[in-house]
Amino acid sequence: MGTDRITIFTRDGLVFDVRDTGPPDGTPVLLLHGFPQDSRSWDAVSPLLHARGYRTIAPDQRGYSPGARPRARRAYRASELTGDIVELIEVAGLGPVHLVGHDWGAAVAWGLAAARPDLLRSLTALSVPHPAAFVQSLLTSSQALKSWYMLFFQLPWLPERQISSGKAWERALRSTGMPSQAAARDAELMRDRGAASAALNWYRAIAFSGPGALHAKVTVPTLYVWSDGDTAIGPKGAELTERFVAGPYTYEVLEGVSHWIPEEVPDRLDALVARHFDAVAAQGS
DSSP states (O other): OOOSOOSEEEETTEEEEEEEESOTTSOEEEEEOOTTOOGGGGTTTHHHHHHTTOEEEEEOOTTTSTTSOOSOGGGGSHHHHHHHHHHHHHHTTOOSEEEEEETHHHHHHHHHHHHOGGGEEEEEEESSOOHHHHHHHHHHSTHHHHTHHHHHTTSSSHHHHHHTSTHHHHHHHHHTTOOHHHHHHHHHHTTSHHHHHHHHHHHHTGGGSOTHHHHOOBOSOEEEEEEEEOSSSOHHHHHHGGGGBOSOEEEEEEEEEESOHHHHOHHHHHHHHHHHHHHHHHHHO
8 A cells, every 4th residue: 555645646647636644554535526615625624534544635626626637527427436545545555545535525425435445445435426326316316406407507607606606696695505604615716717617527527427337236245324414315215225235234323414415523533434434434345
């Protein structure tokens, strides 16, 4: 396992920024942020993991790193997003990692766990269920109503105008339960129209992503955490996710918590993740 600090990695000419912190010889935990955030979304969680002896590696993913911001929508399809993280793990020599993803980061993590289980010790997915469970929930519950914004984001220029609006977008984020400090930080990030377009391209590339991930079951030990105050993800997809995990599986519900789990309840998340990691280590011993 590599112990040199990682500040950047490159893939296909793109340069990704990375926050590599904690004990350099600790077991690596790879943290994947979601929309509309960057690696700073893990700032409250990482120190808790460091205190337990874990090393955390949090990249600013495609479109969020200024040096990795291609313009074409196809460049943000699922295979490219997972390919970026495979490259990070392999080039950095991290060995098998504990992978933790939130929101879109969870979607990338599900895809990576299905495609390359050899690179993972475990998977922890926050908020977003397995892709197949999510699609089924769109057809069998009120999830389609909750996901109205995904259609809105397909429109030209208007979504960019909304999410780069500064205070208005900050208020919108707070209305979903995001803590005020995080909302101010993430609204400022999206004031850059280039960053806003790149973030939206994750949604606009859905049509270019193949259906493979929808049929692939995950075999690595998996923890899925959903919160009942989530305005974007309903319970149906969360309940269906177990069907698509063939390995050891744990499902936790955080009551009274919004979509923004890492910022809102870092202590509770740390406890769940640590218990999951300990269980994986015990199974391997």
